[in-house]
Amino acid sequence: xxxxxxxxxxxxxxxxxxxxxxxxxxxxxxxxxxxxxxxxxxxxxxxxxxxxxxxxxxxxxxxxxxxxxxxxxxxxxxxxxxxxxxxxxxxxxxxxxxxxxxxxxxxxxxxxxxxxxxxxxxxxxxxxxxxxxxxxxxxxxxxxxxxxxxxxxxxxxxxxxxxxxxxxxxxxxxxxxxxxxxxxxxxxxxxxxxxxxxxxxxxxxxxxxxxxxxxxxxxxxxxxxxxxxxxxxxxxxxxxxxxxxxxxxxxxxxxxxxxxxxxxxxxxxxxxxxxxxxxxxxxxxxxxxxxxxxxxxxxxxxxxxxxxxxxxxxxxxxxxxxxxx
Ligand SMILES: [Zn+2]
Numbered sequence: 001x002x003x004x005x006x007x008x009x010x011x012x013x014x015x016x017x018x019x020x021x022x023x024x025x026x027x028x029x030x031x032x033x034x035x036x037x038x039x040x041x042x043x044x045x046x047x048x049x050x051x052x053x054x055x056x057x058x059x060x061x062x063x064x065x066x067x068x069x070x071x072x073x074x075x076x077x078x079x080x081x082x083x084x085x086x087x088x089x090x091x092x093x094x095x096x097x098x099x100x101x102x103x104x105x106x107x108x109x110x111x112x113x114x115x116x117x118x119x120x121x122x123x124x125x126x127x128x129x130x131x132x133x134x135x136x137x138x139x140x141x142x143x144x145x146x147x148x149x150x151x152x153x154x155x156x157x158x159x160x161x162x163x164x165x166x167x168x169x170x171x172x173x174x175x176x177x178x179x180x181x182x183x184x185x186x187x188x189x190x191x192x193x194x195x196x197x198x199x200x201x202x203x204x205x206x207x208x209x210x211x212x213x214x215x216x217x218x219x220x221x222x223x224x225x226x227x228x229x230x231x232x233x234x235x236x237x238x239x240x241x242x243x244x245x246x247x248x249x250x251x252x253x254x255x256x257x258x259x260x261x262x263x264x265x266x267x268x269x270x271x272x273x274x275x276x277x278x279x280x281x282x283x284x285x286x287x288x289x290x291x292x293x294x295x296x297x298x299x300x301x302x303x304x305x306x307x308x309x310x311x312x313x314x315x316x317x318x319x320x321x322x323x324x325x
Pocket of ligand 1: 139
Protein backbone atom coordinates (compact mmCIF):
# COMPACT_ATOMS: atom_id res chain seq x y z
CA UNK A 1 0.00 0.00 0.00
CA UNK A 2 3.03 2.24 0.43
CA UNK A 3 3.42 2.36 -3.36
CA UNK A 4 -0.18 3.42 -3.82
CA UNK A 5 0.12 6.19 -1.27
CA UNK A 6 3.22 7.57 -2.97
CA UNK A 7 1.68 7.48 -6.44
CA UNK A 8 -1.26 9.85 -6.86
CA UNK A 9 -3.90 8.87 -9.40
CA UNK A 10 -3.19 10.13 -12.90
CA UNK A 11 -5.88 12.74 -13.52
CA UNK A 12 -6.60 11.41 -16.99
CA UNK A 13 -9.25 8.84 -17.65
CA UNK A 14 -12.13 10.10 -19.75
CA UNK A 15 -9.83 11.73 -22.31
CA UNK A 16 -7.37 8.82 -22.39
CA UNK A 17 -9.34 6.90 -25.01
CA UNK A 18 -9.83 9.93 -27.25
CA UNK A 19 -7.46 11.31 -29.87
CA UNK A 20 -5.76 14.63 -29.11
CA UNK A 21 -8.26 17.50 -29.03
CA UNK A 22 -7.11 18.95 -32.35
CA UNK A 23 -7.82 15.63 -34.09
CA UNK A 24 -11.26 14.91 -32.64
CA UNK A 25 -14.39 14.75 -34.81
CA UNK A 26 -17.25 17.24 -34.22
CA UNK A 27 -19.20 14.35 -32.65
CA UNK A 28 -16.35 13.60 -30.24
CA UNK A 29 -16.07 17.29 -29.37
CA UNK A 30 -19.79 17.59 -28.72
CA UNK A 31 -20.27 14.37 -26.70
CA UNK A 32 -20.81 14.99 -23.01
CA UNK A 33 -20.55 18.79 -23.14
CA UNK A 34 -22.21 20.16 -19.98
CA UNK A 35 -20.48 23.54 -19.71
CA UNK A 36 -22.08 26.47 -21.53
CA UNK A 37 -19.56 28.58 -23.46
CA UNK A 38 -20.59 32.03 -24.63
CA UNK A 39 -19.02 34.95 -26.49
CA UNK A 40 -17.37 35.52 -29.85
CA UNK A 41 -15.30 32.43 -30.62
CA UNK A 42 -17.56 30.09 -28.67
CA UNK A 43 -18.75 28.67 -32.01
CA UNK A 44 -15.35 27.01 -32.14
CA UNK A 45 -16.36 23.65 -30.71
CA UNK A 46 -12.77 22.65 -29.98
CA UNK A 47 -12.21 25.71 -27.78
CA UNK A 48 -15.41 25.03 -25.82
CA UNK A 49 -14.40 21.40 -25.40
CA UNK A 50 -10.91 22.39 -24.25
CA UNK A 51 -12.38 24.60 -21.53
CA UNK A 52 -14.58 21.80 -20.21
CA UNK A 53 -11.75 19.27 -20.46
CA UNK A 54 -9.50 21.64 -18.47
CA UNK A 55 -12.06 22.09 -15.72
CA UNK A 56 -12.67 18.33 -15.60
CA UNK A 57 -8.93 17.67 -15.41
CA UNK A 58 -8.65 20.00 -12.39
CA UNK A 59 -11.62 18.36 -10.64
CA UNK A 60 -10.37 14.85 -11.38
CA UNK A 61 -6.87 15.64 -10.13
CA UNK A 62 -8.38 16.61 -6.76
CA UNK A 63 -10.90 13.77 -6.69
CA UNK A 64 -13.92 16.04 -6.74
CA UNK A 65 -16.61 17.01 -9.24
CA UNK A 66 -17.00 19.76 -11.81
CA UNK A 67 -18.38 23.02 -10.43
CA UNK A 68 -18.14 25.00 -13.66
CA UNK A 69 -21.39 25.82 -15.44
CA UNK A 70 -20.72 28.85 -17.65
CA UNK A 71 -17.70 30.30 -19.41
CA UNK A 72 -17.45 33.62 -21.27
CA UNK A 73 -14.71 33.74 -23.88
CA UNK A 74 -13.24 36.92 -25.45
CA UNK A 75 -14.15 38.77 -22.25
CA UNK A 76 -12.84 42.29 -22.84
CA UNK A 77 -13.53 43.42 -19.26
CA UNK A 78 -10.79 41.03 -18.10
CA UNK A 79 -8.24 42.57 -20.50
CA UNK A 80 -9.26 46.06 -19.40
CA UNK A 81 -8.23 45.25 -15.83
CA UNK A 82 -5.05 43.53 -16.97
CA UNK A 83 -6.34 40.06 -16.05
CA UNK A 84 -5.98 36.90 -18.13
CA UNK A 85 -9.25 35.60 -16.71
CA UNK A 86 -11.85 36.12 -14.01
CA UNK A 87 -13.77 33.62 -11.88
CA UNK A 88 -16.56 33.53 -9.33
CA UNK A 89 -19.74 31.69 -8.35
CA UNK A 90 -23.16 32.80 -9.57
CA UNK A 91 -25.27 31.36 -6.77
CA UNK A 92 -23.78 27.89 -6.45
CA UNK A 93 -22.72 27.60 -10.10
CA UNK A 94 -19.14 28.19 -11.17
CA UNK A 95 -18.51 30.92 -13.75
CA UNK A 96 -15.31 32.04 -15.36
CA UNK A 97 -14.30 34.32 -18.18
CA UNK A 98 -11.26 34.24 -20.43
CA UNK A 99 -9.71 37.49 -21.58
CA UNK A 100 -9.48 38.27 -25.28
CA UNK A 101 -5.75 37.62 -24.98
CA UNK A 102 -6.25 34.13 -23.50
CA UNK A 103 -9.03 33.31 -25.99
CA UNK A 104 -6.87 34.32 -28.95
CA UNK A 105 -3.99 32.23 -27.63
CA UNK A 106 -6.25 29.20 -27.45
CA UNK A 107 -8.07 29.61 -30.78
CA UNK A 108 -4.89 30.27 -32.74
CA UNK A 109 -3.05 27.48 -30.96
CA UNK A 110 -5.65 24.79 -31.68
CA UNK A 111 -5.70 25.85 -35.33
CA UNK A 112 -1.90 25.81 -35.53
CA UNK A 113 -1.71 22.32 -33.99
CA UNK A 114 -3.67 21.00 -36.97
CA UNK A 115 -1.12 22.30 -39.47
CA UNK A 116 2.22 22.61 -37.70
CA UNK A 117 3.90 20.14 -35.34
CA UNK A 118 4.63 21.54 -31.87
CA UNK A 119 8.39 21.20 -32.42
CA UNK A 120 8.15 23.66 -35.32
CA UNK A 121 6.37 26.38 -33.32
CA UNK A 122 8.26 29.48 -32.24
CA UNK A 123 8.70 29.92 -28.48
CA UNK A 124 6.40 32.98 -28.68
CA UNK A 125 3.65 30.83 -30.21
CA UNK A 126 4.17 28.15 -27.57
CA UNK A 127 4.02 30.62 -24.70
CA UNK A 128 0.78 32.22 -25.97
CA UNK A 129 -0.86 28.78 -26.15
CA UNK A 130 0.50 27.57 -22.81
CA UNK A 131 -0.63 30.80 -21.15
CA UNK A 132 -4.17 30.36 -22.53
CA UNK A 133 -4.28 26.82 -21.17
CA UNK A 134 -2.85 27.91 -17.82
CA UNK A 135 -5.59 30.52 -17.56
CA UNK A 136 -8.21 27.82 -18.07
CA UNK A 137 -6.69 25.61 -15.34
CA UNK A 138 -6.22 28.54 -12.94
CA UNK A 139 -9.77 29.90 -13.29
CA UNK A 140 -11.16 26.35 -13.17
CA UNK A 141 -9.30 25.77 -9.89
CA UNK A 142 -11.07 28.81 -8.41
CA UNK A 143 -14.50 27.31 -9.07
CA UNK A 144 -13.60 23.72 -8.17
CA UNK A 145 -14.60 22.85 -4.61
CA UNK A 146 -15.24 19.79 -2.45
CA UNK A 147 -18.97 20.56 -2.76
CA UNK A 148 -21.29 23.16 -4.25
CA UNK A 149 -23.96 23.79 -1.62
CA UNK A 150 -24.67 27.38 -0.58
CA UNK A 151 -22.66 26.68 2.58
CA UNK A 152 -19.66 25.44 0.56
CA UNK A 153 -19.72 28.55 -1.63
CA UNK A 154 -20.12 30.81 1.42
CA UNK A 155 -16.96 29.25 2.91
CA UNK A 156 -15.18 29.95 -0.38
CA UNK A 157 -16.29 33.62 -0.31
CA UNK A 158 -14.98 34.00 3.22
CA UNK A 159 -11.68 32.20 2.56
CA UNK A 160 -8.27 33.86 2.69
CA UNK A 161 -7.72 35.22 -0.82
CA UNK A 162 -3.91 34.97 -0.78
CA UNK A 163 -4.27 31.21 -0.34
CA UNK A 164 -7.08 30.93 -2.90
CA UNK A 165 -4.89 32.63 -5.51
CA UNK A 166 -1.69 30.91 -4.48
CA UNK A 167 -3.15 27.41 -4.36
CA UNK A 168 -4.96 27.85 -7.69
CA UNK A 169 -1.66 28.87 -9.26
CA UNK A 170 0.37 26.09 -7.61
CA UNK A 171 -2.06 23.47 -8.93
CA UNK A 172 -1.92 25.09 -12.38
CA UNK A 173 1.88 25.10 -12.49
CA UNK A 174 2.09 21.48 -11.40
CA UNK A 175 -0.59 20.22 -13.79
CA UNK A 176 0.04 22.19 -16.97
CA UNK A 177 2.61 19.72 -18.36
CA UNK A 178 0.40 16.66 -17.81
CA UNK A 179 -2.66 18.49 -19.11
CA UNK A 180 -0.97 19.56 -22.35
CA UNK A 181 0.27 16.00 -22.83
CA UNK A 182 -3.18 14.43 -22.17
CA UNK A 183 -5.16 16.96 -24.14
CA UNK A 184 -2.96 17.67 -27.16
CA UNK A 185 -0.28 14.98 -27.07
CA UNK A 186 2.47 17.61 -26.82
CA UNK A 187 5.42 17.76 -24.44
CA UNK A 188 5.89 21.41 -23.46
CA UNK A 189 9.46 20.68 -22.37
CA UNK A 190 11.50 22.03 -19.52
CA UNK A 191 12.46 25.40 -21.02
CA UNK A 192 8.90 26.33 -22.04
CA UNK A 193 7.62 25.23 -18.65
CA UNK A 194 10.25 27.27 -16.84
CA UNK A 195 9.47 30.38 -18.89
CA UNK A 196 5.76 30.16 -18.12
CA UNK A 197 6.40 29.46 -14.42
CA UNK A 198 8.87 32.31 -14.11
CA UNK A 199 6.16 34.83 -14.99
CA UNK A 200 3.42 32.92 -13.20
CA UNK A 201 0.66 34.88 -11.46
CA UNK A 202 0.86 35.71 -7.74
CA UNK A 203 4.50 34.70 -7.53
CA UNK A 204 4.90 35.86 -3.93
CA UNK A 205 1.99 33.82 -2.55
CA UNK A 206 2.72 30.94 -4.90
CA UNK A 207 6.33 30.36 -3.92
CA UNK A 208 5.75 30.42 -0.18
CA UNK A 209 2.57 28.34 -0.34
CA UNK A 210 4.24 25.83 -2.65
CA UNK A 211 7.15 25.40 -0.24
CA UNK A 212 4.77 24.78 2.67
CA UNK A 213 2.68 22.32 0.62
CA UNK A 214 5.90 20.56 -0.43
CA UNK A 215 6.98 20.21 3.23
CA UNK A 216 3.98 17.93 3.68
CA UNK A 217 5.13 15.57 0.91
CA UNK A 218 8.17 13.51 -0.09
CA UNK A 219 9.13 16.47 -2.32
CA UNK A 220 8.48 14.67 -5.61
CA UNK A 221 6.71 16.51 -8.42
CA UNK A 222 3.82 14.04 -8.41
CA UNK A 223 3.31 14.25 -4.66
CA UNK A 224 3.39 18.07 -4.64
CA UNK A 225 0.90 18.17 -7.54
CA UNK A 226 -1.45 15.79 -5.73
CA UNK A 227 -1.19 17.66 -2.42
CA UNK A 228 -1.75 21.05 -4.05
CA UNK A 229 -4.80 19.79 -5.95
CA UNK A 230 -6.25 18.21 -2.82
CA UNK A 231 -5.74 21.28 -0.61
CA UNK A 232 -6.88 23.74 -3.30
CA UNK A 233 -9.95 21.92 -4.52
CA UNK A 234 -10.88 19.09 -2.18
CA UNK A 235 -10.42 20.53 1.31
CA UNK A 236 -13.25 22.85 2.44
CA UNK A 237 -12.18 26.45 1.78
CA UNK A 238 -12.13 27.33 5.50
CA UNK A 239 -9.84 24.38 6.37
CA UNK A 240 -6.97 24.90 3.95
CA UNK A 241 -4.51 26.42 6.43
CA UNK A 242 -5.09 23.51 8.82
CA UNK A 243 -4.65 21.06 5.94
CA UNK A 244 -1.28 22.54 4.95
CA UNK A 245 -0.17 22.59 8.60
CA UNK A 246 -1.35 19.01 9.14
CA UNK A 247 0.70 17.88 6.15
CA UNK A 248 3.83 19.48 7.65
CA UNK A 249 3.02 17.96 11.05
CA UNK A 250 2.58 14.47 9.61
CA UNK A 251 5.71 14.66 7.44
CA UNK A 252 8.05 16.02 10.12
CA UNK A 253 6.47 15.04 13.43
CA UNK A 254 4.95 11.68 12.59
CA UNK A 255 1.64 10.28 13.81
CA UNK A 256 2.00 11.72 17.34
CA UNK A 257 2.88 15.27 16.25
CA UNK A 258 1.51 17.61 18.96
CA UNK A 259 -1.73 19.23 17.72
CA UNK A 260 -0.70 22.49 19.44
CA UNK A 261 2.33 22.72 17.12
CA UNK A 262 0.18 22.05 14.06
CA UNK A 263 -2.35 24.68 15.14
CA UNK A 264 0.48 27.17 15.69
CA UNK A 265 1.81 26.50 12.18
CA UNK A 266 -1.68 27.10 10.71
CA UNK A 267 -1.94 30.35 12.68
CA UNK A 268 1.46 31.51 11.41
CA UNK A 269 0.93 30.66 7.71
CA UNK A 270 -1.06 33.75 6.60
CA UNK A 271 1.58 36.09 8.04
CA UNK A 272 4.36 34.03 6.46
CA UNK A 273 2.73 34.24 3.01
CA UNK A 274 2.21 37.99 3.51
CA UNK A 275 5.91 38.30 4.49
CA UNK A 276 5.28 39.55 8.02
CA UNK A 277 8.38 39.97 10.19
CA UNK A 278 9.15 37.11 12.55
CA UNK A 279 6.98 34.54 10.84
CA UNK A 280 9.68 32.68 8.94
CA UNK A 281 11.84 32.27 12.06
CA UNK A 282 8.82 31.05 14.01
CA UNK A 283 7.88 28.52 11.30
CA UNK A 284 11.45 27.24 11.27
CA UNK A 285 11.38 26.76 15.06
CA UNK A 286 8.04 24.94 14.85
CA UNK A 287 9.26 22.63 12.09
CA UNK A 288 12.50 21.90 13.96
CA UNK A 289 10.45 21.08 17.06
CA UNK A 290 8.40 18.57 15.03
CA UNK A 291 11.62 16.84 13.94
CA UNK A 292 12.88 16.77 17.55
CA UNK A 293 9.54 15.38 18.69
CA UNK A 294 9.69 12.60 16.09
CA UNK A 295 13.25 11.76 17.25
CA UNK A 296 12.09 11.50 20.85
CA UNK A 297 13.99 14.59 21.98
CA UNK A 298 12.25 16.84 24.53
CA UNK A 299 10.67 20.06 23.28
CA UNK A 300 9.50 23.07 25.29
CA UNK A 301 6.01 23.44 23.86
CA UNK A 302 4.98 26.33 26.14
CA UNK A 303 8.07 28.37 25.23
CA UNK A 304 7.52 27.70 21.51
CA UNK A 305 3.90 28.82 21.62
CA UNK A 306 4.80 31.93 23.64
CA UNK A 307 7.54 32.79 21.16
CA UNK A 308 5.26 33.50 18.16
CA UNK A 309 5.23 36.86 16.38
CA UNK A 310 2.37 39.25 16.94
CA UNK A 311 -0.56 38.07 14.85
CA UNK A 312 -1.86 40.94 12.75
CA UNK A 313 -5.44 41.67 13.79
CA UNK A 314 -6.33 42.89 10.29
CA UNK A 315 -8.86 40.46 8.86
CA UNK A 316 -7.56 38.62 5.79
CA UNK A 317 -8.59 39.71 2.32
CA UNK A 318 -11.38 37.32 1.33
CA UNK A 319 -12.84 36.14 -1.98
CA UNK A 320 -15.92 38.31 -1.42
CA UNK A 321 -18.22 39.12 -4.32
CA UNK A 322 -15.99 40.58 -7.04
CA UNK A 323 -14.69 37.99 -9.52
CA UNK A 324 -11.16 36.78 -8.79
CA UNK A 325 -8.48 37.29 -11.40
ZN1 LIG B 1 -6.91 33.75 -9.68
